[in-house]
Amino acid sequence: MESQQTKSHAEPISYSTYVLVWLALIALTSITAVVAGINLAAFTVIVALLIALTKASLVVNIFMHIKFEDFIFKIFLGVAGFTLFVIFALTFVDVLFRR
């Protein structure tokens, strides 16, 4: 053990985990670029945003270590995420039901 200081995670994550996540991110980018060429009508936006959300959650969980952090970090992220969701939902309710 290196010292008695507290670490967010005792075991450092292996290089290969990071490389695998990176491969998944690159694969998802290729898929989303290819799928964009196919006409999915109304689903185009949803599919593209779902892939973007998947990529973002990979980055947040693994690259930004949220998966391995204390519970308080998850609460922080949850509160921030919920706040953003409310802001978006309220704005969309306004925009969609104008006139």
Added chain:
Amino acid sequence: MSEVAQEVNHGEHKHRDDQGAKLGMWLFLFTELLLFSGLFLLYASYRFFNPVQFHNAGLETHTLFGTINTMVLLTSSLTMVLAIAALQRGKKWLSVSFLSGTILLGFVFLGIKYFEWTSEISKGLYPGSPLLLNKSNGEILFWGLYYTMTGLHGLHVIAGMFILSFMLVFILRGSVNQHDYIKLENAGLYWHLIDIIWIFLFPLFYLIN
């Protein structure tokens, strides 16, 4: 687990709170997220009111440049975490190499951005251009948002590269090292946030059309 970290070396008593530093960084990242969310809201609303114009304007962006830049940023995020992982294992020079790679990929991203914007501006597609002013309101809005959002994101890339350059100096001087690397971790968090924002900008401006 999240108590104040203490390190005792050679009788010298140092007080540290890595968890606190990291929580503070996350709070800052949330304010950044809110800043960009306002622009994403504008995009969503204007797109809702001008679906056809946004579709047509979106056809003019360079999907290939956007895709390559996405891969460049994702790869820079990989080298960023590898720089931290290497330092955790005490491999200073490996960490320095990965961090330099991250900064280099930042330059690559900005370089591609430069060619992209140059091509669009030479086509006459820039805010207030005569060509754009003759187009519909929806297309003017699309290009306004395009330059504002990718521009603000680009400024964040530049800021991130400054921060990472400081980290490089800190690692070389040894003030950021195997036993104290919270600064590098927080700089990494900032870099990943920039990556995440681009992950959402990419489909909205380059793919959905």
